[in-house]
Amino acid sequence: MNVQESQKCGYVVPIGVEIRGCYDEEFAKVLTKDALHFVAHLVREFKEDIKYAMKCRSEAKARYNCGLVPGFDPETRYIRDGDWVCSPPPTAVADRRVEITGPVDRKMVINALNSQAKVFMADFEDALSPSWENLIQGQVNLRDAVNGTITFPDKAKNRVYKLNDQIAKLFVRPRGWHLPEAHILIDGEPAIGCLVDFGLYFYHNYSQFLLKHGDGFGPFFYLPKLEHSREAKIWNRVFEKAEKMVGIEKGSVRATVLIETLPAVFQMNEILYELREHSIGLNCGRWDYIFSYIKTFQSHPDRLVPDRVQVGMTQHFMKSYSDLLIYTCHRRGVHAMGGMAAQIPIKDNAEANELALELVKMDKLREVQAGHDGTWAAHPGLIPTILKVFDETMGESPNQINSITDLEPANISEDDLLRPPQGVRTMKGLRLNTRVGIQYLAAWLTGSGAVPLYNLMEDAATAEISRAQNWQWVKYRVELDGDRLGVRVTPELFESIVDEEMERIKNEVGIERFQKGKYVEASEIFAKQCLSFELDDFLTLEAYNHIIILHPKGLPGV
Numbered sequence: 040m041n042v043q044e045s046q047k048c049g050y051v052v053p054i055g056v057e058i059r060g061c062y063d064e065e066f067a068k069v070l071t072k073d074a075l076h077f078v079a080h081l082v083r084e085f086k087e088d089i090k091y092a093m094k095c096r097s098e099a100k101a102r103y104n105c106g107l108v109p110g111f112d113p114e115t116r117y118i119r120d121g122d123w124v125c126s127p128p129p130t131a132v133a134d135r136r137v138e139i140t141g142p143v144d145r146k147m148v149i150n151a152l153n154s155q156a157k158v159f160m161a162d163f164e165d166a167l168s169p170s171w172e173n174l175i176q177g178q179v180n181l182r183d184a185v186n187g188t189i190t191f192p193d194k195a196k197n198r199v200y201k202l203n204d205q206i207a208k209l210f211v212r213p214r215g216w217h218l219p220e221a222h223i224l225i226d227g228e229p230a231i232g233c234l235v236d237f238g239l240y241f242y243h244n245y246s247q248f249l250l251k252h253g254d255g256f257g258p259f260f261y262l263p264k265l266e267h268s269r270e271a272k273i274w275n276r277v278f279e280k281a282e283k284m285v286g287i288e289k290g291s292v293r294a295t296v297l298i299e300t301l302p303a304v305f306q307m308n309e310i311l312y313e314l315r316e317h318s319i320g321l322n323c324g325r326w327d328y329i330f331s332y333i334k335t336f337q338s339h340p341d342r343l344v345p346d347r348v349q350v351g352m353t354q355h356f357m358k359s360y361s362d363l364l365i366y367t368c369h370r371r372g373v374h375a376m377g378g379m380a381a382q383i384p385i386k387d388n389a390e391a392n393e394l395a396l397e398l399v400k401m402d403k404l405r406e407v408q409a410g411h412d413g414t415w416a417a418h419p420g421l422i423p424t425i426l427k428v429f430d431e432t433m434g435e436s437p438n439q440i441n442s443i444t445d446l447e448p449a450n451i452s453e454d455d456l457l458r459p460p461q462g463v464r465t466m467k468g469l470r471l472n473t474r475v476g477i478q479y480l481a482a483w484l485t486g487s488g489a490v491p492l493y494n495l496m497e498d499a500a501t502a503e504i505s506r507a508q509n510w511q512w513v514k515y516r517v518e519l520d521g522d523r524l525g526v527r528v529t530p531e532l533f534e535s536i537v538d539e540e541m542e543r544i545k546n547e548v549g550i551e552r553f554q555k556g557k558y559v560e561a562s563e564i565f566a567k568q569c570l571s572f573e574l575d576d577f578l579t580l581e582a583y584n585h586i587i588i589l590h591p592k593g594l595p596g597v
Contacts, residue, residue, distance in 0.1 A: 053079060059589040060171035060222035069178045069239055075223075077284065078238035082225045084280060085273060089216050089231060092270050099266070099302060100576075104338040109302045110453045112309070115268070119308045124372040125315040126290055129256035132158065132208050132319060134437035135374055135413035136429040137422055139207065142167045142489050143177030146191045148184050152206040154419040155426065159207040163236040164214050164263050165327070165499040166489040169579075170586050171222045173486060178239050184209065185244045208259065210295070213237045215264035216273075217577065221587045234277070241281050241292070249287060260294040261322070266302040268309035278317045290316040295376060299324025299500070300331040304360050304456055307367045320374030320412070323361050325352065326381075326500035332356070332460075333507040337574045340515045345462025347472065347504045352378065352405065359455035365410040369440055377406035377414035381495045384420040395494060396424050403428040412438040417489075417496035463520035464512065469528060472505035473565075474540045478548075479505075480578070481561035484585055499579055506578050509533065509569040530570055537566050560585070 050058045050067055053076040060066075103109070111119070138158040141147045151159040161181055167173055183189035184202070191200040213236030219229035241258055248257030262274055278292040296303075296310055298321050303310065311318050329350050336342040344350060352358060361377075368375035380399045385392040403425050406414050416425055433439060475492055479502040482490040490497050511517070512528040519526045526532070541562055545553045564582055568575050575581060 050075075055079060055226045057224040057227075058222065059224065059591070060175065061588070061590045063175070065179055066175045069175060069182065069243060074239055074242045077242045077281075078223075078230065078235055079225050080284065081234045081238050081277060081280065082230055085234065085277060086228075086231060088273050088276075092216060092267070092273060095269065096266055100335075103335050106338070108339075108453075108457055109305050109335065111305045115309050118312045121312075123312065123315065124370075125311055125318045127372060128319045128374060128438075128440070129293065131256060132259060132293070135208075135376065136433060136438075137416060137425045138210075138376070138413055139416050139419060139422065140166060140212075140379070141417070142173070143180055144173070145176070145180045145189065146193070146200055148180050149189060149191055149200045149202060150419055152184060152209065153203045154207065155422050156207045156416065156419075157413065158210055158259075160210045160212055160261050160415075162212045162488075164212050168483045168486050168488040168586065169214065169218070169220075169232065169583065170486055171588065173488075174220075174236070178243070181209070181211065181240060182243050185247045210259040210261055211236070211240050212261035212263055212297075213240075216270060217264070217580070218583070221583070222589065237277065238281075242285070245281075245285055245287060245291075249291070256291055256293055258292060259319070260292065262294050262296045263324070264300060264327070265296055265298075265310060266300045266306075268306050268313050271296060271310040271313040275314050275317055292317055293319045295320045295322050295374065297322045297324035297327070298360070298364055299327035301328065301335045301456075302331075304328075304363065305453070307364060308371070311367070311371050311373065315371075318371075318373055320376055321364050321368050322376035322415075323364055323378040323411075324500070325357065325378035326498075326504060328357075328360065330500060330503040330507050333504070333511055334574060334576070337507075337511065337514075342459045343464070343511060343515060343517060344460055344508055345464050346468030347501075347508060348468070349462035350460050352402070354460040356456055356458045356460060359451050359458075361406075361409060361411075363451045363456070368412075369410065369442065372440060374412040374438060374440065375410060377403070377411035379415040379417055380421055380425065381417050381497075381501070382421065383418045383491050383494060383496050385494050391494070396421075399424055400428055404432070407432040407439075410439055410442060412440060464517050465521040466519055466523040466526070467521070469509065469512065469519070469533075470536060470540055472509050473533075473536050473569075474544060476502050476505035476509070476565045476569075477537075477540065477558065477562045478544060480565050480582060481556050481558045483579070483582060484557040484561055486586075503578055506565060506568055507574060510571070510574050513569060533569060534566065537562055 049062050050070050051072045053072055056075050056079050135157050137156045138160055139151045139154050139156040140160040140162055141151050143161045214232040218232040220232040220235045221229045223230040244258055265271055282289055282291055294317055298304055333344055365375040382395045382399055399421055403414055407429050416422055478492055479490050479497045513530055513533050516527045
């Protein structure tokens, strides 16, 4: 079949695979028959294991909703007490002191790789709205970046963006296990989103990684939303299968797991054990972790969370989580990565910008002194500040893996990891949650998954905190502190807050932008989830149905 015939009938696909996303000639170079066969093989082999893992998540959720709490598993104590270690980190990624994260749009990929960060984590998950165009164009962009050919012509600025000679190492974060890919059907069912993301990227780029890295390792990944070591075991088997299918050495693929769910903090040793040949560490995914704390204890009125701005790393349960992650990683010989600095430069207020940078410095100094080997930033403008903090503490050493702290795991108990955060719940916090949640979701529905709001970079994780916290406060009729002392958060009060904050949003963004955007649709989805009888597992699961656009046989749109 020649190219013209291919365009007439859509994508050329293997038996059992159907593409319902719009046809694009450039996309077809990624969605090749061989690449789709590779993805389909992974989906067919692992879909039942993934379904079982999701069933186990539901069963755990039911137990927590009946009053139980997560804890260390006595049956896997032998793993926690064992003296095993993971495979040593490849030399190419031994130094990860500053990592930048962001979506996979073309300009972002170039700027992030040029940012002077040690690593760029290209994100198909929380920082990306998973429209068909965003996902597959992202694969095109990463392929070009790996090949070194990526450019971006900016007509408005009359310049062409391209890669520098020295660039960050590229890591990729696929979607979580729970997210489907509705535009690709495999044997009549939507594909598993993370296996689409992983499979396409791995298939097209593994050979370039092996050529470029002298120690023969890569590609590199971040794994999100894991709750149990059985999920890490599935990923390990996926890596082994992928390596075997293309004929590369076992252990070539390396991945860092984000510890961003409360159940996972009790499984860190077990997760590393399952991935020990493919692991290069754990990361404190702190925003999702706060969301997970609320979600895990959604039926526990004694564990209500204060205003989200007060739930920082100095809270006892957050500091305990970070300390245990560092100890665990260093004991097992891998990186312990710190959390996200979500601040963005404030261009029109030098004093406010200096204050924001000082907060970043303090946060990163806390991390590096605690023993973290690196950290995250949401904006290139933060990189010099963070690098300086880590350089001054770590010097020329690429990491602190061999620096075992005096901390003993017995010093951090289940109670330490579960202790409710302290603080107040205010009308200001309720309003901020509502305003941020609606504006983020409106942007997400129009294709943007990373959104600057009020001098912070918001993504799906921070929006989830806003949504889940509002839900929690409404469900338990929380009594507010501060200037609204005695006022309870009822459904009626919340609905009035939504109306008032919609007016404020309209004034802030302007009537024209408001009318052209999807603010009304976003407010309806957000309010519905905040007022639902049960807390939905993820905000984006329902919202995903609003961005699916199907085309029969992957034909061009009309």
